Amino acid sequence: MEAAAGSTRKGEESSPAGAEGHPASAQQEPGSPLPQLLPPVEEHPKIWLPRTLRQTYIRKVGDTVNLLIPFQGKPKPRATWTHDGYALDASRVSVRNGEQDSILFIREAQRADSGRYQLSVQLGELEATATIDILVIERPGPPQSIKLVDVWGSNATLEWTPPQDTGNAALLGYTVQKADTKSGLWFTVLERYHHTSFTVSDLIVGNSYSFRVFAENQCGLSETAPITADLAHIQKAATISKTEGFAQRDFSEAPKFTQPLADCTTVTGYDTQLFCCVRASPKPKIIWLKNKMDIQGNPKYRALSHLGICSLEIRKPGPFDRGIYTCKAVNPLGEASVDCRVDVKAPH
Numbered sequence: 224m225e226a227a228a229g230s231t232r233k234g235e236e237s238s239p240a241g242a243e244g245h246p247a248s249a250q251q252e253p254g255s256p257l258p259q260l261l262p263p264v265e266e267h268p269k270i271w272l273p274r275t276l277r278q279t280y281i282r283k284v285g286d287t288v289n290l291l292i293p294f295q296g297k298p299k300p301r302a303t304w305t306h307d308g309y310a311l312d313a314s315r316v317s318v319r320n321g322e323q324d325s326i327l328f329i330r331e332a333q334r335a336d337s338g339r340y341q342l343s344v345q346l347g348e349l350e351a352t353a354t355i356d357i358l359v360i361e362r363p364g365p366p367q368s369i370k371l372v373d374v375w376g377s378n379a380t381l382e383w384t385p386p387q388d389t390g391n392a393a394l395l396g397y398t399v400q401k402a403d404t405k406s407g408l409w410f411t412v413l414e415r416y417h418h419t420s421f422t423v424s425d426l427i428v429g430n431s432y433s434f435r436v437f438a439e440n441q442c443g444l445s446e447t448a449p450i451t452a453d454l455a456h457i458q459k460a461a462t463i464s465k466t467e468g469f470a471q472r473d474f475s476e477a478p479k480f481t482q483p484l485a486d487c488t489t490v491t492g493y494d495t496q497l498f499c500c501v502r503a504s505p506k507p508k509i510i511w512l513k514n515k516m517d518i519q520g521n522p523k524y525r526a527l528s529h530l531g532i533c534s535l536e537i538r539k540p541g542p543f544d545r546g547i548y549t550c551k552a553v554n555p556l557g558e559a560s561v562d563c564r565v566d567v568k569a570p571h
Contacts, residue, residue: 268296268344270353281392283442284361288329292342292353295323300346307338332359334391363438364388365445366397366419371434371453377426379455383419383436392440399423400437403430404454405530410482410498415439425481426457427502427531477557478503481531484550484563489540490570497535499550499561507552511535514546540567 271293282288294302302325304311304318311318315336319326325344329336340355369383381399396415401423402408412423426432432455435448482500489495501507509528511518518524523544525536533550545567551560 262298264346264349265297266295268294268300268346268349268351270294270342270344270351272353272355276355279356279358281358281360281441282332284333284359286332286359288327288332288336288357290327290355291324292327292355293324294342294344294351296344296346296351298346300344303343303345305341305343308341332357334359334361337391358391360392360440360442361390362442363390363392363394363440363445365447366436366438366449369434369436369449369451371451371455372420374455374457377428377457378422378424379426379432379434380422381420381434381436381451383449385419386438386445389438390440390442392442395439395441398437398439398444400435400448401426402433402435403427403530404433405430406532408498408532409435410500411485425502426455427481427500428457429459430530431456475504475556476502478507478552478554478559480550480552480559480561483561484548486564486566488566488568489537491541491567492539492570495537495540495565497537497548497550497563497565499533500531501533501550501552501559502531503552503554503556505554507554507558509533510551510553512549512551513544515549537565540565542567 273292276290276292280288280290294300299322302318302320304316304325304327306312306316315329315333317328319328325342327340327342337357337359340357342353342355344351364386366386367384369381372380372382374380383397385394396417397419398414399412399416399421400409401412402410413421423432423434433451434455435450437444437448439445478501480499480501482498484497484499487495487497501509509526511524511526519526523538525538527534527536533552535548535550537544545565547562548565549560549562551558
């Protein structure tokens, strides 16, 4: 902690004696009342503001604000608070002043509690002040709309509009997700993207897709997300009739992962799932490995593969389940693999 402010004299220096500025030792006329004597100032008022409060103090909506600010001064100074220059709203904010500190308490912070709070410690004509900026934030609202602009080949272009409410904090970006109508599962395409248009590539031929987009700030993702009204239909290439002099088109291809595995951190005892997407013809064999060791058939894990979507469920993970997980796809034309790191933490 550092001293936020020393003491300053509010008016002209005055004698601690009584009225008319007479010395305390002056002779009083018989029968006149004794003058009011101010106690001598043994220690000038000073506020010790914690370093953490020297920059904007950020809390989430619903959090408790409990600030303890030490000060000095003898005899005990008078401590008062203001919010943006006005007296505190006693129905929302409570203050407790001790001999050497003052506590500002808000049980459940709301965005209206944001602003500049000033503590004043006064001792006679001497005064010290300190200022604290409080910002109360919450999750942003969803983007106002999302539109499917164009579809060509295995690509789809999206546009959306920013949210009306950013949650009282700067946006960190947008998260775009896709889902095909066959599985209905949502997969993240990109995160913390700062523009309001994007082209999603490597969509699977023959599938139809919906898209949605979340806004994100320091509190997290928006609670809801708008979904495209139109589906993106990824058309199959036109087949060529087998006639004299023409060869039938061959759609065979080696495995290629269109959605990689994502690193994740989970909590001990909570089931965790890994997802990825692969495209191949003929249908590939899917092999899961942990730290390059085959885990097929291990009851600890449950592997599924459907319509190119591969998933691995880790049941009740523990510290031993940390490591590098690999999904390998193999068919007669070749093989491909993707990796991710899984970390397992103890519950708080």
